Amino acid sequence: MTILVTGGAGFIGSNFIIDWLEARDEPVINLDKLTYAGNLENLAGLRGDPRYAFFQGDIGDRGLIERLLEKHQPRAVINFAAESHVDRSIHGPGDFVQTNIVGTFNLLECVRAYFAAMDDSGRAAFRFLHVLTDEVYGSLPAGAPAFAETHRYEPNSPYSASKAASDHLVRAYHHTYGLPALTTNCSNNYGPYQFPEKLIPLMIVNALAGERLPVYGDGMQIRDWLYVSDHCAAIRRVLDAGRPGETYNIGGWNEKPNLDIVRAIVGLLDELRPRSDGKSYGGQIAYVADRPGHDRRYAIDAGKIERELGWRPAETFTSGIRKTVLWYLDHPDWIANVRSGAYRDWLEKNYADRSR
Ligand code: NAD
Ligand code: DAU
16 A cells, blocks of 8 residues: 655645654655755655655656556555745746646546556545645635635635636546545644745744844734644545545634734744844834735634544644744754755745835
């Protein structure tokens, strides 16, 4: 038995592979294109582990996917591979359409042929799990109930539109071809190995570097935050027991405005790594121009996965954010490596004209 993970060198994918091999003995094949967001350093601890194999490649490369499926005969494919950063999708939506929509389509085509050629017992066991996001549901008004699985898709950014499109294809492949597909719609993850373009690691890394902490708009946009290992546990649970054709929302029951998140990080850094001048990192907070089309609020109703599959997050925000800050404090080399090179160009592009 083997599973194929795509995008396993990214933030959630690498956490998923590490947690998977800690929890079980089933081998993992990792297919990743190694874009700017893919980092094999995350998986350095698995070097020499016979249960793990890495292949560099694109989910849109049908020849490669066909060969991998044929050779390794996975009993499940878990698709994390994506362009994942909303701000980058605003600056350049093309890669998002290419990977998230066209790439998913090509992957589905290969998986469909692979599934069709299986015997009955192989087909009964096979799963395609598509990792999706709460952003496909659009922005919630204040006070409105959290997103349930039945909430209509109203994506507002090129990123969320491309993810929604990919999920429509997955749904169609289930209904039309009987592919045993599962979709998980998760809220904002945080934890080890997250690339510091996203809010939480960006704030930690900028604070330590003495740089400004750029808060978009008024900082009162609300997200639901989930520690990454809880997301990984939820995916394992859906893979084991989820009903094909179903969507499961995954969230932390933890809605917070961005400013609260930034202040929590500031408080932890003031405690754990005080500034040499004795002042608070809070002095580095800078309000900058807002993200175009910025969704005001996301909130996840994770009741279905709890009722049907018995999953609930294990971490609270207090425990998860402390672990996260400690992880970044303990990994200065990892930070230095990802902040070098092309990442500097991104910071210049995204933040240069945001000054107010
Ligand atoms: P990430 O950007 O950190 O990692 C994405 C990975 O996919 C990288 O390793 C990259 O090299 C790889 N990749 C990109 N294009 C590829 C292609 N064409 N072929 C093969 N590999 C490719 O993203 P993440 O934050 O780990 O998110 C993983 C998945 O989870 C994405 O599908 C994302 O939409 C979804 N998601 C993320 C969050 C979050 O908060 N980060 C929340 C919900 C859902
Ligand atoms: O909700 C799930 C989604 O969460 C995932 O699908 C995406 O892949 C993931 O990137 C994330 O999207 P967000 O846009 O919510 O995450 P990001 O970390 O970019 O931003 C979180 C919030 O913080 C958002 O309201 C924008 C704000 N922000 C972000 C950055 C990078 C700032 O105020 N300043 C910043 O510099």
